[in-house]
Amino acid sequence: MPNQAAGPRVLLKRLRELMAEALEPQERLDRIVREIAKQMVAEVCSLYVLRSDSVLELYATEGLNPGSVHLAQLRLGQGLVGTIAASARALNLTDAQRHPAFAYLPETGEEIYNSFLGVPVLRAGRTLGVLTVQNRTMRQYREDEVEALETTAMVIAEMIATGDLNRLTRPGLELDLTRPASFAGLSFNEGVGLGHVVLHEPRVVVTNLFNEDSDEELGRLNEALGSLRLSIDDMLSRRDVAFEGEHRAVLEAYRMFAHDRGWVRRLEEAVRNGLTAEAAVEKVQSDMRARMQHMTDPYMRERMSDFDDLANRLLRQLLGRTGDGLGEALPRDAIVVARSMGAAELLDYPRDRLRGLVLEDGSITSHVVIVARAMSIPVAGQVKGVVSMAENGDAIIVDGEEGQVHLRPQPDIEAAFTEKVRFRARRQELYRETRGEPSVSRDGVSVDLLMNAGLAVDLPQLAESGAAGIGLFRTELQFMVAATFPRAEAQERLYRDVLDAAKEKPVTFRTIDIGGDKVLPYFKGAVNEENPALGWRAIRLTLDRPGFLRTQMRALLKAAGGRELRVMLPMVTEVDEILRAKDLIDREVRHLSRFAHHLPNRVKLGAMLEVPSLMWQLEELMSAVDFVSVGSNDLFQFITATDRGSALLSDRFDPLSPPFLRVLKQIVEAGAKADTPVTLCGEMASRPLSAMALIGVGFRSISMSPAAIGPVKAMLRELPVADLEVCMNGLLQRPNAKHSLRADLHAFAAAHDVPLVPL
Structure with missing residues (x-):
């Protein structure tokens, strides 16, 4: 009998020799199972490989009927072999036939064997098959024998993964490595992407398996x-x-x-x-x-x-x-698959080759999702398990509308989504044809449709989308994608480029909104907080660290020389914060004037209304600023006490609920009373149905993602605003209001032939 301690090493040495020989795949497998049986003093050694139809097929055996190879089959979960494959756990049995999962296959002749050891053939956590040994005598296989069989299974897994066994596969019965897989996640950005997998951090493929020392x-x-x-x-x-x-x-x-x-x-x-x-x-x-x-x-x-x-x-x-991922040549239809990634990492990929993004983690407000949305890339998030199942180059479909991912899709699925992409492209072409048309309702009500932006890559979309201007320029994105604090000159250059691209169209810059969950790795003053969304961020941070705001305002003032400059302050909680920020801005104006810099011909200061406390300061707020912008994402989060990054609560509350719509209507009415313009920026504006609701409560200026402008304009141009306002007033005054007005709004749109088709 072979030396027990040396068993695994001797077996691996023989396997290394077999792998080095020029053998056909079937002969190699036959000799591998023969060698395993010899080294482990087993009368039977068998290899079962998992096919794409969830059937385990006998691929090689020593000791069973050789005529059963490629004929003997077990379903996933059937028999001892199927149980091992389904559970990914080894079975070590002294009397296999007494196990409740034992299944007799007459073609193999295995009924005479008692002891049984089976291990899953694993690669990256995926079960690709099962390797077994058997003996007539009742015995418990030793721990080192289990280890030897598991190690051997790893070598066989690499044979399967590299395609060495494909020639042994009958047509229509592909191996499990190519099996289609579908995953349900969350929609982080709408759109459909067809392409091929690019793993952001690809698994390191180990090719050198056996050691010499x-x-x-x-x-x-x-x-x-x-x-x-x-x-x-x-x-x-x-x-x-x-x-x-x-x-x-x-x-x-x-x-x-x-x-x-x-x-x-x-x-x-x-x-x-x-x-x-x-x-x-x-x-x-x-x-x-x-x-x-x-x-x-x-x-x-x-x-x-x-x-x-x-x-x-x-x-x-x-x-x-x-940095394995970015050094490789990308396919022209790359869909990046990652557990998580930063915004700067996404920008490292060539934009013209990106077709989609799939994340195992993250939330709809993750920085990388914000950047992907600006790049009009479909994103599916919370797609658990996709990284371990995907291989570089696999065909993949990202359905950003439903949050679903189809890996190695079947031809009919691929054909259906290909047609969906063509349909979306045709619809987008129709939207482009109307980009020069006025954004005016069927009954003559004008609504400004603005776009959200934050990076230089967004600027071409201002003209392409037909937006009336930039309603929200997120200045913090420049900080988030940089390795160090952007110098004042770099900030000024970006702001000037934005204003130049906008020409005569208005641009509203939001001052830097960092802190909380928007952590800059190079900012040494950052603090860890249990509730970052409610913590030291935005205006709270910049008033405590005025150098941030002063440097940024100096860059903005210089970039806007001779033009109008619109600036708004984020996360305002009380009007006094606006007054303190005004003092800092005035100080920068005086400083630049002293050195004869070319200043803006007008500076308009606004505030983001996203903290509920401002609802009890509306009159003071409207008189303290030139305009107000409602940040619907945070305002809804804070009013409903809902973490908008929580998958458990993502569908719990609806922004189209009567309470929240009443809040928005109250803000619009306060702005009209004070003659202060009010805009809304947020996810609500990006969908035709919720944009219709915003118009119904009185908004005449909304800002959204560039891709949403076409669908929202198509909705607006067929919308009878006066009838909608009458309808919504009745709905909002109705006692015992429903959880959501979504169904009522759909009914109104259907009755008035208003299109609500998203991009």
């Missing part, structure tokens, strides 16, 4: 682990990481995982069994992911991503790789 590989592994732990300790020791709070707890947990002795022991054991350090990381990561995916505890399932990230960092350190 275990001691040397253990040294490499320990050195890489040491570097990994040092990098985490460095994160925890930085001054910009708070010493209290949830963020600190997350990093401490992260450090705990990196020091986890169980994890490290499994890595070292895999190396001692003959794998390279990187192959050991790949194997342990894949085993752990497969097991944790089947846990019902949501906390433990979330920890899976922490281990994934640690393992990927460790792999990159072992292989000396950084």
Whole structure:
């Protein structure tokens, strides 16, 4: 009998020799199962491969009837083999036939065998097949034998993943690696994208599986682990990481995982069994992911991503790789798939090749989503599991309207979405034809349709969309995509470019809105807060750090020389904040005047109404500013006490509810009474139905994403505003009002032939 301790190493050595020989795929598999049976003193060794129709097909065997190869089949979940594939867990049985899942396949002749050991063939947590050994005698397979079989299964997984077995596949019965998969997520930006997967942080593909010197590989592994732990300790020791709070707890947990002795022991054991350090990381990561995916505890399932990230960092350190994703040539129809990413990282991809974005995490207000929306890229978020299932180059469809993702779609699905894209393109062409038409309702009411922007990439869309101007220019995006604070000269250059692109159209610049959840990594003054949306951000931060506001205002004033400058303050809570900001702005005007700079011919100062406390200061607010802009996203969040990034609450409350619409109507009426213009910027303005509701409560200026202007204008030009106002007044005055007026508004649109088709 082979030496028990040397078993896995001897088996791996023989496998390495077999992999190096020039063999046909079937012959290679036959010799692999023969070698496994020999080394493990097993009378049977069999390999089952999972097909795309969820059937496990016998691909090779030593000991069973050879005529059953490619004929014997088990459904996923059927029999011992199907149970292993469904659970991604090994089975080690002394009397297999007494197990409740045992299924007899007469064509294999396996009824005479008792002991059974089966392990899943795993790659990146995905089950690609099952590898088994069997004996007539009743015995419990040793732990080192289980480890040897699992390690061998990893080698076979690479054979499957690289397509070596495709020639053995019958037409119409593709392997599971190519199986279509659909995922349900959330819609973060509308649109449909067809293309091919580009993994933002692609898994490191381990090609060197077998080690020549275990001691040397253990040294490499320990050195890489040491570097990994040092990098985490460095994160925890930085001054910009708070010493209290949830963020600190997350990093401490992260450090705990990196020091986890169980994890490290499994890595070292895999190396001692003959794998390279990187192959050991790949194997342990894949085993752990497969097991944790089947846990019902949501906390433990979330920890899976922490281990994934640690393992990927460790792999990159072992292989000396950084920034794999962007160095590769992109397809012309790239759809970026990522767990999460920053706004600056998305801008690193060539815009003309991007067709969509898929995120496992994030929220509709994530910085990267804001940038993607500005680039008119469809985005699906909270798409759990898509990263581990996707491979670079896979065909993929992103349905940004429904938040769904179709990976390796079947031809009929692809054809349906291709037609949907063509239809959207035809509709967009119709919208472009009307971009020069006035935004006037059927009964002659004019409404300004403005666009939201924040980066230089947005500027061409001002002319393309037919927008009446820029109702919200988010100046903080320039800060968020930069590696360091943008110098005053860079800010001035951007603001001047924006005003030049707008020509005579108005542009409203929102002063920098950072802090809270909009963290700038280079801002050492940032603090960790339990409720960042309610914390030290926007005007609160810039009044405490007036250098921010003064530098930005100086750049804006110089860029707008000889033109009108419109500036608004975000997150205003009380009118006194506006007065304090005015003093700072006046100081900059006096400073520039002293040095004879060319100043704007007029400066208009406005405020964002997004904090509910201003509802009890409306009269003072309207008299303190030149205009007001309602930030519907935050105002709705604060009024309903709803975290708008929460997937659990995303559909709980409706902005088209009577209470919120009454609030908006009250703001419009206060503005009309004081003769102060009121605009609304936010997601509500970007959809024809909710834009119709805004017009119905009195808004005559709304700002939205550039892609939304065509559909909203199409709605407006067929809208009888007077009839809508009468209808909405009745609905808002109705007692015991419904949770939402959405159905009533749809009924009104249908009755008056008002188109409500989004882009």
